[in-house]
Amino acid sequence: MVGGDEPLTAVTPIAKGLAWSVLAALAILCVTPLVALGSIAASSLNLQEAVAHLTDPVVLRALRFTLIQAGLSTILSIALAIPVLIALRQTQSAGVTRIVRSLFALPLVLPQLVAALAIVAVFGQNGWLSALMDQMELSWPSIYGLAGILLAHVFFNLPLAVRVFDQALQSLPPEYEKNAAQLGMYGLRRFMLIEGVVIKDAIGGVATLIFLLCATSFTIVLVLGGGPRSTTLEVAIYQALAFDFDLGRALFLIVLQIVVAGAVVLAFFRRAHTDLGSSGFSLSAHVDTRAAMAGVRSWRPGAVILLALGVLFVGLPFAAIAIDGVASNPLTVWFRPSVMSAVWTSVVIGLSSALLAVLAATLLSNAGSGRMSSVLPMLALIFPPIVLSAGWFLTIRQYADPFGFAAMLVIVINAAMALPFVLRIIDRAFATHRARHSALEAQLGMGGWARWRLSLLPSLRLPLIVGFAFAFALSLGDFGVVALFGSDGLQTLPYLIYASFGSYRTQDAAALALLLSLLVFLAIALADFAARQDRNDLGARS
Amino acid sequence: MKQAHIVLDNVRFTHGEGGTAFVFDAAFEPGKITAVMGASGGGKSTLLNLLAGFLRPESGTLLVNGMDMTKVHPMHRPMSMIFQDHNLFAHLTVAQNVGLGIDPQLRLDVADNLQISAALESVGLGGYEKRSPTTLSGGERQRVALARMLVRERPILLMDEALASLGPGLRQSVLALVKELQQAKKLTVIMVTHDPLDAKLVADNVVFLAEQRVICHGSVDEILNEPSDLRVATYLGI
Amino acid sequence: MRIKRSRAFGITFLTTAVMLSATFTPSMADEGVLTIYTYESFVADWGPGPQVEEAFEAQCTCDVEFVSAADGVALLNRLRLEGGNGRADIVLGLDTNLTAEATESGFFAEHGLSLETTTVPGGWDDSYFLPFDYGYFAVIYDSEKIAEPPTSMADFLAGDDAKKIAIQDPRTSTPGLGLMLWIKDIYGDDWEEALEKLNARTLTVTPGWSEAYGLFTNGEVPMVLSYTTSPAYHMLVEETDRYKAAGFVEGHYMQIEVAGITVKGADNPLAKQFLEFMVSPTFQSIIPQTNWMLPVADTGNELDPAFLQAVPEKALLFSPETVAENRKKWVDEWLEVMSR
Numbered sequence A: 001m002v003g004g005d006e007p008l009t010a011v012t013p014i015a016k017g018l019a020w021s022v023l024a025a026l027a028i029l030c031v032t033p034l035v036a037l038g039s040i041a042a043s044s045l046n047l048q049e050a051v052a053h054l055t056d057p058v059v060l061r062a063l064r065f066t067l068i069q070a071g072l073s074t075i076l077s078i079a080l081a082i083p084v085l086i087a088l089r090q091t092q093s094a095g096v097t098r099i100v101r102s103l104f105a106l107p108l109v110l111p112q113l114v115a116a117l118a119i120v121a122v123f124g125q126n127g128w129l130s131a132l133m134d135q136m137e138l139s140w141p142s143i144y145g146l147a148g149i150l151l152a153h154v155f156f157n158l159p160l161a162v163r164v165f166d167q168a169l170q171s172l173p174p175e176y177e178k179n180a181a182q183l184g185m186y187g188l189r190r191f192m193l194i195e196g197v198v199i200k201d202a203i204g205g206v207a208t209l210i211f212l213l214c215a216t217s218f219t220i221v222l223v224l225g226g227g228p229r230s231t232t233l234e235v236a237i238y239q240a241l242a243f244d245f246d247l248g249r250a251l252f253l254i255v256l257q258i259v260v261a262g263a264v265v266l267a268f269f270r271r272a273h274t275d276l277g278s279s280g281f282s283l284s285a286h287v288d289t290r291a292a293m294a295g296v297r298s299w300r301p302g303a304v305i306l307l308a309l310g311v312l313f314v315g316l317p318f319a320a321i322a323i324d325g326v327a328s329n330p331l332t333v334w335f336r337p338s339v340m341s342a343v344w345t346s347v348v349i350g351l352s353s354a355l356l357a358v359l360a361a362t363l364l365s366n367a368g369s370g371r372m373s374s375v376l377p378m379l380a381l382i383f384p385p386i387v388l389s390a391g392w393f394l395t396i397r398q399y400a401d402p403f404g405f406a407a408m409l410v411i412v413i414n415a416a417m418a419l420p421f422v423l424r425i426i427d428r429a430f431a432t433h434r435a436r437h438s439a440l441e442a443q444l445g446m447g448g449w450a451r452w453r454l455s456l457l458p459s460l461r462l463p464l465i466v467g468f469a470f471a472f473a474l475s476l477g478d479f480g481v482v483a484l485f486g487s488d489g490l491q492t493l494p495y496l497i498y499a500s501f502g503s504y505r506t507q508d509a510a511a512l513a514l515l516l517s518l519l520v521f522l523a524i525a526l527a528d529f530a531a532r533q534d535r536n537d538l539g540a541r542s
Numbered sequence B: 001m002k003q004a005h006i007v008l009d010n011v012r013f014t015h016g017e018g019g020t021a022f023v024f025d026a027a028f029e030p031g032k033i034t035a036v037m038g039a040s041g042g043g044k045s046t047l048l049n050l051l052a053g054f055l056r057p058e059s060g061t062l063l064v065n066g067m068d069m070t071k072v073h074p075m076h077r078p079m080s081m082i083f084q085d086h087n088l089f090a091h092l093t094v095a096q097n098v099g100l101g102i103d104p105q106l107r108l109d110v111a112d113n114l115q116i117s118a119a120l121e122s123v124g125l126g127g128y129e130k131r132s133p134t135t136l137s138g139g140e141r142q143r144v145a146l147a148r149m150l151v152r153e154r155p156i157l158l159m160d161e162a163l164a165s166l167g168p169g170l171r172q173s174v175l176a177l178v179k180e181l182q183q184a185k186k187l188t189v190i191m192v193t194h195d196p197l198d199a200k201l202v203a204d205n206v207v208f209l210a211e212q213r214v215i216c217h218g219s220v221d222e223i224l225n226e227p228s229d230l231r232v233a234t235y236l237g238i
Numbered sequence C: 001m002r003i004k005r006s007r008a009f010g011i012t013f014l015t016t017a018v019m020l021s022a023t024f025t026p027s028m029a030d031e032g033v034l035t036i037y038t039y040e041s042f043v044a045d046w047g048p049g050p051q052v053e054e055a056f057e058a059q060c061t062c063d064v065e066f067v068s069a070a071d072g073v074a075l076l077n078r079l080r081l082e083g084g085n086g087r088a089d090i091v092l093g094l095d096t097n098l099t100a101e102a103t104e105s106g107f108f109a110e111h112g113l114s115l116e117t118t119t120v121p122g123g124w125d126d127s128y129f130l131p132f133d134y135g136y137f138a139v140i141y142d143s144e145k146i147a148e149p150p151t152s153m154a155d156f157l158a159g160d161d162a163k164k165i166a167i168q169d170p171r172t173s174t175p176g177l178g179l180m181l182w183i184k185d186i187y188g189d190d191w192e193e194a195l196e197k198l199n200a201r202t203l204t205v206t207p208g209w210s211e212a213y214g215l216f217t218n219g220e221v222p223m224v225l226s227y228t229t230s231p232a233y234h235m236l237v238e239e240t241d242r243y244k245a246a247g248f249v250e251g252h253y254m255q256i257e258v259a260g261i262t263v264k265g266a267d268n269p270l271a272k273q274f275l276e277f278m279v280s281p282t283f284q285s286i287i288p289q290t291n292w293m294l295p296v297a298d299t300g301n302e303l304d305p306a307f308l309q310a311v312p313e314k315a316l317l318f319s320p321e322t323v324a325e326n327r328k329k330w331v332d333e334w335l336e337v338m339s340r
Helices: A013-044 A048-055 A057-091 A094-109 A111-122 A129-136 A145-171 A174-183 A187-193 A195-215 A219-224 A233-242 A247-269 A301-327 A328-336 A337-366 A371-383 A385-397 A402-446 A446-478 A479-483 A493-502 A506-541 B044-052 B094-099 B110-121 B139-153 B168-185 B196-202 B219-226 B230-236 C004-022 C051-059 C073-080 C096-105 C153-157 C174-201 C208-218 C230-236 C268-279 C282-288 C320-336
Strands: B006-014 B021-028 B031-038 B060-066 B079-082 B154-159 B188-192 B206-210 B213-219 C032-041 C063-069 C091-096 C131-143 C165-168 C200-204 C223-227 C244-245 C250-260
Touching: A013 A247, A013 A337, A013 A385, A013 A402, A048 A247, A057 A145, A057 A195, A057 A233, A057 A247, A057 A301, A057 C230, A057 C320, A094 A145, A094 A301, A094 A446, A094 A506, A094 C250, A111 A145, A111 A219, A111 A301, A111 A493, A111 A506, A111 B079, A145 A219, A145 A301, A145 B154, A174 B044, A174 B079, A174 B206, A187 A195, A195 A247, A195 A371, A219 A233, A219 A479, A233 A247, A233 A385, A233 C073, A247 A301, A247 A371, A247 A385, A301 A506, A328 A337, A328 A506, A337 A402, A337 A446, A337 A506, A385 A402, A385 A479, A385 C073, A402 A446, A402 A479, A446 A506, A446 B021, A479 A493, A493 A506, A493 B060, A493 C174, B006 B044, B006 C165, B021 B044, B021 B206, B021 B213, B031 B044, B031 B168, B031 B196, B044 B079, B044 B188, B044 C004, B060 C282, B079 B139, B079 C096, B094 B110, B094 B139, B110 B139, B139 B168, B139 C131, B154 B168, B168 B188, B168 B196, B168 C153, B196 C091, B206 B219, B213 B219, B213 B230, C032 C073, C032 C268, C051 C063, C051 C268, C051 C282, C073 C091, C073 C096, C073 C174, C091 C096, C091 C268, C096 C131, C096 C174, C096 C320, C131 C174, C131 C230, C131 C268, C153 C174, C165 C208, C174 C223, C200 C208, C230 C244, C250 C268, C268 C282
Parallel strands: B031 B188, B031 B206, B079 B154, B154 B188, C032 C063, C032 C091, C165 C200, C165 C223
Antiparallel strands: B006 B021, B006 B060, B206 B213, C091 C250, C131 C223, C131 C244, C131 C250
16 A cells, blocks of 8 residues: 555544544543542652552562462463464364364453353362362362462463464465475474464563463452462552552552553563454454365374363363353342343443443544554553552542442443453454545545445444454453442442352352353354354355 | 476365366476466466365376375475465575475585575575575565475476566566576476466466366467467457 | 344444443432441341341331442441442441441441440440440361361461461451451460461451352361351251361450441431341341341340350450551551461
């Protein structure tokens, strides 16, 4: 395309204005709580106290545990992802590949709370593996604490790493595969010479992403952590507010969190070009460029075992959700009034924040966001939900009952958290559209509403639906924001699950976890179905 | 190098499910350059991929010098294939890319390196060893691929639109190089092209594909200058 | 087909927008409503909440609304977070370890009710809070997993590190606070070593009692900090004596759970009415077999002997003032050791 990013269709002042207002709203959302917290702290704290926090052993331990935990999670996820990836690439069967790819896409939208329950069901003291070990008369260690946190994080991030790498490898020209086959390159050496290079390029970005996701992990640490011994900054912020009401410590922790996350982002994202958007948000299985090679590659027994282990590790928790859920007499639980109303609340919150996220992403993309779409994801990772919700909580508190604003804040913060991901999906579609049609639009003089109706919306419908479903799923499963705000006034489904799990009604928790998973996957499946319909339509037209 | 006689006997292949089957019956003269031509979708690339072993036929036999190659892995076939693009691994040096033709595990000794330099010399790229493929022009990249073909010492060269992205001048010079190498090494060359000029310039024979079959086969003169088949004539615009 | 789909798409968006605005519309009708903040297990389906709500609504023709927090201390934290802007008329579920701080916070009003109506060990003379039940903290163990239960705190702390306990966080949970004070009461200024041992014995620290007890009954951990009355639940409801309370020779720390009227609630006549109801036989008779604690007033019938077995010989309790003075410092010390 001549002229690089410069769109031929001039961006109208209105489009620009709308995009700027979205950015301004985001800035307000992120910065206000910091200013408010700062001013509260400034008026209620003296310098000495602030300095004292610098040497507060509790804060320092939280920091240390955060870094250790996130570092180990990252190393384990990536180190285990690579063999699974190699095994996956060895697979001949298109069916197996498709199933593994779909399975590995699921953890991305699985609510953390549900995952935590599932991990306990599989790996807990009373879990499946423990029962297996008992039969062999081996003792099974408890997973509460670091072990459980690592298990859950690897469960989430191993598939993520596999998918990011897998998609990065899709960028390899198919000819490489043919060349390698013809030249007789094989085994580890071949992997190092071809795939290894791509993985090496992608690894920095993937590691940064996983590190940040784990360092800011909240629900997992809250449920599977072992108390003060294994507390991350994120959880410590929540505790400083909800447990101690220690504003000084909370503020210090928030600043620390932002500094740490910001430093990691700056250190890595500058060089790494891993695309957040490529981390598997395309829901349908992509076209397999290696299809033509079927029949040439050999399928080794080692690969079968590796792949089976990976599939088991990722699949077992899902099996646990399904089996425990079905065994817990779900229908009687689901139709309780309290559950029905929680479902309603969750769905309304989910739809609203998805709508907001898609709207914001569309307005941003329409103004040719380009650079913005690479900056925004970092904001979400630097300002994790707990920081935003805690900050806003304290801000609103000065003027009104913050619990009265719970629903609104949950919606807005969830939308902001989903925005970077949605933006990636939609922005890419806009860019493609621009490249293909902007010249034509300009020539025909299509503008304003006509351009939206006749040109933009038809070609953007699919990414809009996919982005909407993704944001909906993320928001539906959110517990981080609700943890601070949730109360009987705002009971979402995850909140109910947490409460049931907490009050040893594991049956209820299992039934609710199944319900939440079904809702999330239903949304994704619908989007997937719509996507496939759309593709069929396109296919029929061409 | 021994000259290779290639025969496809009723080789059948279908892309995906429910597609129409390609059925190929053809023979390629040893020590000659054969141009494979025909409209898009006629099966040119499919034919070459079947020859190289990247696709496995549903039925039929591929014979090279009387030996059944149908089920042989691409690395064990007596052929080198050059694609339109991406023949070189972008992250390896020119020398390493050529070296892969000697040892795919890239364990190269002094003698190997000399051989690589000699091969580069003979494609006109002496001194390019340490260069990265990304700094080369399209024509130079194809020359490197030819150098690798040389060190592999396989008697058959398959070219899948290998020159399609080059301008006319570069194309002629690479074609001339191919012809020169073919003569020197007595190679059997099968090149897919849609430019009759390419064929007229270097090819001895032409195989013309249409409707997923070989519809005619003969010398360049017979096929390109006096086409008897209407489909060929239409394609050539005569 | 295409048109239909885009219309369906539009309808979805429109519906969402309508629901969104419905969510934003505040529903604030305080007329005839009594809002009670309490802890999570109180309002659970099997807790006293549902029965209490039904019984009180029957006599007040009003609407009782429970709002729950993880546990007792979290209630006070929540009031602080709200900074006096909350909805609570009554806060039910603090204990005497928190009453002095709560009174000082200024969020509560005097109840103005007679103190004679209740009988708690040690008597009652708080003009802000009234007790509704009491009990004694104890280490509950699974007799199928622990053959020789500890007989003293010292014994327990020195026990096998492989047999862990689930405890609660004193920053959110009154049982967690109780355990901390229990150890403080026994070991005084030399409690750091005791806390270190406790840390080694702890599987996890949960924010509320119910999480810890859930881990225990699920078999994730063989011991839990709860009450001497907890085995009564398993005896009377599940008819099993598998779960037992370990008696400690140093004595058991006591908990008296209380409720108080907030400054906002002082304007709501229902609040005072509820506190009167709270010490009446109707409410008190609900407590033993739902909250699994001892009643503080006449229940109208005999208490099951399973409860009386649970009263320890020696009870420990700090004065509310002592706790108020030292809680922050002690919790910091606790946290410092427990985060190691």
